[in-house]
Amino acid sequence: MLGHCFCHLPGVGPKSESSLWDAGIHTWEDFLCAASPPVSAAKAASMRPGLEASREALEAGEADWFAARLRTANSWRLFPHFLPHAGYLDIETDGERDPVVTAVALYHQGRVTTYVHGRNMADLEEDLARVKVLVTFNGKCFDVPIIERVLGMRCPKAHVDLRFVLKSLGVSGGLKACEKRFGLSRRELDGVDGWSAVLLWREFERSRSENVLETLLAYNVADVLSLEVLMAHALDELLLTTPFAARKSVAIPSMAENPFAADPDVVEMVRGVVQRPFY
Numbered sequence: 001m002l003g004h005c006f007c008h009l010p011g012v013g014p015k016s017e018s019s020l021w022d023a024g025i026h027t028w029e030d031f032l033c034a035a036s037p038p039v040s041a042a043k044a045a046s047m048r049p050g051l052e053a054s055r056e057a058l059e060a061g062e063a064d065w066f067a068a069r070l071r072t073a074n075s076w077r078l079f080p081h082f083l084p085h086a087g088y089l090d091i092e093t094d095g096e097r098d099p100v101v102t103a104v105a106l107y108h109q110g111r112v113t114t115y116v117h118g119r120n121m122a123d124l125e126e127d128l129a130r131v132k133v134l135v136t137f138n139g140k141c142f143d144v145p146i147i148e149r150v151l152g153m154r155c156p157k158a159h160v161d162l163r164f165v166l167k168s169l170g171v172s173g174g175l176k177a178c179e180k181r182f183g184l185s186r187r188e189l190d191g192v193d194g195w196s197a198v199l200l201w202r203e204f205e206r207s208r209s210e211n212v213l214e215t216l217l218a219y220n221v222a223d224v225l226s227l228e229v230l231m232a233h234a235l236d237e238l239l240l241t242t243p244f245a246a247r248k249s250v251a252i253p254s255m256a257e258n259p260f261a262a263d264p265d266v267v268e269m270v271r272g273v274v275q276r277p278f279y
Helices: 014-022 028-033 041-059 063-067 072-085 123-128 143-151 162-168 175-181 194-207 210-239 264-271
Strands: 086-093 101-108 111-116 133-136 159-161
Touching (some): 028 041, 063 072, 072 086, 072 133, 072 162, 101 123, 101 143, 101 194, 101 210, 111 210, 123 143, 159 162, 210 264
Parallel strands (some): 086 133
Antiparallel strands (some): 101 111
């Protein structure tokens, strides 16, 4: 999709981009090869260097170069080209004002990796460096600032925040509500939410129960596995707003298998925490 994109160029907004598409200028090459592009001579002269630089950046695989130039609403255009290098991420914290990052799940190139406070959290930095495009839900407001401020780690600048992408399609609410909109189910983890994750960590600190920790990790990983499916659904709908839907088919993947299993007794304990607090 990046090769069809013009709105990352200075002075080119959505309406200008649509006008180019309507005029048959569908790719950078179409514009660069056109004897008289459907813009003013001055505008064409200002756009050509940007398109040449775009071509070089794409060939070099510089996702961050495009991320610095795309508006948040158009960040999804990074995704098709950089799909093999996308990493889906979600964090959990202890819920305090000055938070501790208790667990992180990263799904990258078909592999789920988890990071736990006090065990292997430092490994996250090296693994994040391999991710070219980060996909989160509300990560621009929560996950990324906390990772960078609390853990002191750098996240990729190329970042697709599905909260804003889905909202542009009229799908709003939290991650669980968006999952239901597209028919995704948490099954045994239904009813477990972000506050439950805080409670699970507190219970793990108290009891050191590996069953509690595994339940927390199962919840954390479920978040990132659903992101892959939601990203595909969003991309499918967004392509319908362009002239390229017929050429750019999107396969909706099945949810990958969660390597962690939630303990039913622990889940039931969390669900009943209002009646039976355990911390």
